[in-house]
């Protein structure tokens with residue numbers, strides 16, 4: 001079977017981080033999303049955090065209305081965020097854990113431990129036609145719990161692999177590969193994200209079951225030096241080169 005196309009979703013949160021450092025209107029995450037589209041991105045991701053530290057409610061509305069790409073709305077599994085998602089109707093929603101004091105999304109969602117909180121939110125969003133993913137660690141128990149909670153998709157957290165010293169990466173890559181293989185057996189679509197760079201994306205793109213990568217912080221940083229379009233195009237090329245290394249795919 002031929003490999004599925006690998007989509008690239010661009011996370012524009014940190015354009016809003018820079019904007020909010022001064023208040024005001026620029027740099028604008030909606031403009032970043034439009035440039036991402038021109039550079040060949042397949043989707044836009046934005047995380048509306050409880051404390052609104054980067055993306056704001058109006059950004060979500062504008063990304064939905066003004067950008068001709070599917071919007072992946074990253075959110076905590078709370079009633080407030082559920083209601084915003086239902087009012088906005090993004091293409092997809094990705095449920096993530098959220099702690100006020102964290103710098104970024106530090107680990108995967110404990111779907112197993114929070115089934116009774118997560119499953120009703122998954123159901124409400126899915127009933128509204130939103131494709132729901134759960135951001136989880138590459139842990140078989142969490143993948144089974146994601147399937148039990150009714151999710152269509154899981155996004156595997158690649159942070160530990162990307163942040164590890166070189167010599168520890170092979171074992172962490174193997175964990176992601178095994179988890180991706182299990183997603184296929186469980187009937188879940190597999191996405192991967194967090195911490196990816198030009199250097200770490202290749203082996204991840206080579207995982208045959210993965211169909212979407214979501215990348216933000218590195219690309220927004222790189223855009224300062226080379227511009228957002230060229231940074232995205234270089235990432236796309238690194239993904240494509242990695243994909244060529246994938247073993248033959250068997251669903």
Ligand code: PXP
Nearest residue numbers: 105135193194195214215216217
């Ligand atoms: N996917 C999810 C679910 C995330 O929470 C994040 C970070 O906001 C990303 C992908 C993108 O991670 P990074 O900004 O490190 O590329």
